[in-house]
Amino acid sequence: MKLTVHSFCTVALFTAQALALRPNIPSASPFKHRQGLRKPSRLSSLLINPDAHPNLPTSDAAASAANAANLNLDDIQGDILIGMKKNQELFYFFSILDSSDFKPKLASDILPNITSTSQLLDVSKQPVTMLNIAFSATGLSALGVDESLGDSAFAGGQFKDLRSLGDPGSDNWVPDFAGTDIHGVLLFASDSQDNINDAVFELESALGGSIKKVYSLAAAARPGSQAGHEHFGFLDGISNPAVEGFNADQAMPGQARISSGTILLGETGDFGRGRPAWAKDGSFLVFRQLKQLVPEFNKFLVDNPIVGNGLTREEGSELLGARMMGRWKSGAPIDLAPLRDDPELGADPLRNNNFTYAHADLDLSTDQSRCPFSAHTRKTRPRADQGENLVTQIMRAGIPYVSDDEAAANTTSTERGLAFVAYQSNIGNGFRFMQQTWANSINFVNPGVGVDPIIGSLAGAERVIKGMDPSNANQTITLTGNNFVISRGGEYFFAPSLSAIASKLSV
Ligand code: HEM
Ligand SMILES: *[C@@H]1O[C@H](CO)[C@@H](O)[C@H](O)[C@H]1NC(C)=O
Ligand SMILES: *[C@@H]1O[C@H](CO)[C@@H](O)[C@H](O)[C@H]1NC(C)=O
Ligand SMILES: *[C@@H]1O[C@H](CO)[C@@H](O)[C@H](O)[C@H]1NC(C)=O
Ligand SMILES: *[C@@H]1O[C@H](CO)[C@@H](O)[C@H](O)[C@H]1NC(C)=O
Secondary structure, three states, X not given: OOOOXXXXXXXXXXXXXXXXXXXXXXXXXXXXXXXXXXXOOOOXXXXXXXOOOOOOOOHHHHHHHHXXXXXXXXXXXXXXXXXXXXXXXXXXXXXXXXXXXXXXXHHHHHHHHOOEHHHHHOXXXXXXXXXXXXXXXXXXXHOOOOOOOOOHHXXXXXXXXXXXXXXXXXXXXXXXXXXXXXXXXXXXXXXOHHHHHHHHHHHHHHHHHHEEEEXXXXXXXXXXXXXXXXXXXXXXXXXXXXXXXXXXXXOOOOOOEEOHXXXXXXXXXXXXXXXXXXXXXXXXXXXXXXXXXXXXXXXHHHHOOOOOOOOOHHHHHHHHHHXXXXXXXXXXXXXXXXXXXXXXXXXXXXXXOOOXXXXXXXXXXXXXXXXXXXXXXXXXXXXXXXXXXXXOOOEEOXXXXXXXXXXXXXXXXXXXXXXXXXXXXXXXXXXXXXXXXXXXXXXXXXXXXXXXXXXXXXXXXXXXXXOOOOOOOOOEEEEOOOOXXXXXXXXXXXXXXXXXHHHHHOO
């Protein structure tokens, strides 16, 4: 396992020495004065960093990139730019009961504990438990902020938008998402659930009756070597865009390089109109609880292996899964490894994103022998098919969850899935466009190819998908309803800058 940031090494050595010399002093006290932190910091990162993921920039590299681009990483909430690297996370959805009680507490109890981007990049500055906050449109309203943020999807909320997303209705939705009563979400992240529980306890005690918890979802990186893999078993979070002013100058081959304004409001490349000045450096957070039917997915692969090409039945099943996703379980892209997984390629960030779906000897507009047009990664980032569309980009920051609903359901049933989180400066150009116009369209990226077999949805109707068989692209597979991923709903939020919380939302 590689290190998340290089300063980890220095910190660990420094601490080891300090401890050896002064064994009776609490381990973190040497940093207290040096960092000016109120509380002891960490000895190891709260984030995961699978080999296949590009490293986060060091805090020095990010600071100099940010400086050159005039981006203030101290003012941007930490979750927005770091991607799918959380170890343990709790999504705590709340409703504001008394805004005149809540506002001063937002300023005095929440704001000082919100983790910024710069803090997260330096292990010695990371808190024990990271805290971020975001508000729904009704939440901003509850705070007396009724100005438009220039995003109609956000303004209406996700419940109103569910048909556009292809959800069959709200029957499968977590009841608390089916409405507009959720005012905000607190994101707690750490490397242990105990740390998170402590932080929740502290914050709940401080906030008292000013808010009430509506719903929460605990999520965690999967254990051991599955860390970073979603529940179907595929490594996730490999291909997040590199952002100007943060890590664009360290982009890996094939990684998209986007303007900061694609993710952050009010920055270069944000084409949104009518944003109030205080919204600058905030980002829209799309949350979706996407339930995954893992045994059903596996059974489908076992029952429908791709035959031929000298593959065993088992290999044919693996290949079908890889062609549905666009990558093998290791993360190796099928465009570069069309018939068998190549774990070395999967684990190499210099190579595992270095493809466009175009090949000199193949016709880009018709050939699906290497990767189906409908594959999840090709639907959500068509690369050469679209001449590299740099506007429809999101920063994915989700994490797998396992939620035990047994008590409420009265039956033995453990739900698992992806706590999907995406950041963007315009929901209609980001998540919503990918889901509605790309994943759910049978005619994207070419006529008749079918929907994305992982997330594509036609309001519960049967889905006919082409391109799965590399030697016969006209061969179809038919999926009944949304076989493997079920939307349990979610909400649209706005994750403001720290200064917006100080100067606008808490006053
Ligand atoms: C349970 C649901 C989902 C699962 C299991 C899933 C799984 C994956 C996996 C395994 C990858 C490949 C790793 C990578 O390239 O980083 C991936 C990539 C991606 N996914 Fe998903 N995903 C889900 C939902 C979504 C949704 C709802 C969206 C947006 C509407 C989305 C957008 C993307 C994007 C943009 C990429 C990167 C494509 C690229 O840059 O090549 N995913 N997903
Ligand atoms: C803020 O963080 C500090 C340091 O971790 C913690 O001691 C304190 O309880 C937190 N405050 C609230 C209100 O959660
Ligand atoms: C990336 O792909 C290009 C074109 O296929 C190739 O020339 C280059 O060597 C690759 N880069 C790495 C680091 O493998
Ligand atoms: C579970 O059982 C309790 C007690 O009989 C009942 O009140 C509740 O409605 C049941 N819940 C569901 C989802 O069936
Ligand atoms: C697939 O269908 C198209 C259009 O009907 C046809 O032109 C093409 O030859 C078919 N390809 C195969 C491999 O059957």
